[in-house]
Amino acid sequence: GAVVSQHPSWVICKSGTSVKIECRSLDFQATTMFWYRQFPKQSLMLMATSNEGSKATYEQGVEKDKFLINHASLTLSTLTVTSAHPEDSSFYICSASHEHQETQYFGPGTRLLVL
Amino acid sequence: AQSVTQLGSHVSVSEGALVLLRCNYSSSVPPYLFWYVQYPNQGLQLLLKYTSAATLVKGINGFEAEFKKSETSFHLTKPSAHMSDAAEYFCAVSKGNQGGKLIFGQGTELSVKP
Numbered sequence: 154g155a156v157v158s159q160h161p162s163w164v165i166c167k168s169g170t171s172v173k174i175e176c177r178s179l180d181f182q183a184t185t186m187f188w189y190r191q192f193p194k195q196s197l198m199l200m201a202t203s204n205e206g207s208k209a210t211y212e213q214g215v216e217k218d219k220f221l222i223n224h225a226s227l228t229l230s231t232l233t234v235t236s237a238h239p240e241d242s243s244f245y246i247c248s249a250s251h252e253h254q255e256t257q258y259f260g261p262g263t264r265l266l267v268l
Numbered sequence: 269a270q271s272v273t274q275l276g277s278h279v280s281v282s283e284g285a286l287v288l289l290r291c292n293y294s295s296s297v298p299p300y301l302f303w304y305v306q307y308p309n310q311g312l313q314l315l316l317k318y319t320s321a322a323t324l325v326k327g328i329n330g331f332e333a334e335f336k337k338s339e340t341s342f343h344l345t346k347p348s349a350h351m352s353d354a355a356e357y358f359c360a361v362s363k364g365n366q367g368g369k370l371i372f373g374q375g376t377e378l379s380v381k382p
Contacts, residue, residue, distance in 0.1 A: 159311075187369070196358065196372045197312075246311050248370075255300045255319055255362060257370060259311040 159260035176247030182227035183249030274373035287346040291359030301342040
């Protein structure tokens with residue numbers, strides 16, 4: 154149980170385009186989902202926390218207009234990187250947790266390369 | 269504020285040897301502590317967690333960790349390393365339930381030599 158999927162697993166796009174990444178909880182209802190960014194050989198940096206039906210809470214320094222997060226259902230959250238630039242290239246990982254539970258379950262990650 | 273420090277960005281052991289990955293935390297409230305493993309180009313997999321029950325926590329793949337409040341530590345151990353244990357390991361702390369934010373350590377890369 155507690156499986157989280159991400160789609161796509163990797164994406165290459167041109168500078169200036171937008172990219173949408175999906176995060177799904179496959180066998181549980183995720184009241185809270187988290188989006189992280191990871192640079193090579195570094196730890197995970199929390200970008201934002203999203204609760205189903207609410208606006209996402211962004212961490213300091215993360216541009217909410219650049220990284221649009223939607224959590225429209227208890228099993229799906231999306232991250233849209235708008236007007237992507239090469240510096241947005243990174244590994245994006247989502248996680249999800251049950252209501253009132255302390256454990257986050259992570260997706261397999263999405264590698265984004267912006268040319 | 270909460271924080272996590274993992275001592276040693278890289279640890280190398282021989283196959284069959286003891287694995288010890290160090291994690292120290294700071295927290296103003298009783299913490300929940302986690303160890304996750306990450307294989308290359310993959311997400312994180314939960315190894316084990318401490319949530320204020322037994323201080324010695326057993327996880328998957330033969331790993332265990334002991335919560336020591338006096339030392340503010342939560343070190344990860346495995347008696348005998350396997351080649352398949354080579355990966356990146358992350359210690360994390362949270363304030364607990366309701367999907368609390370995780371604060372991650374810097375990570376420790378474990379190499380296992382044949």
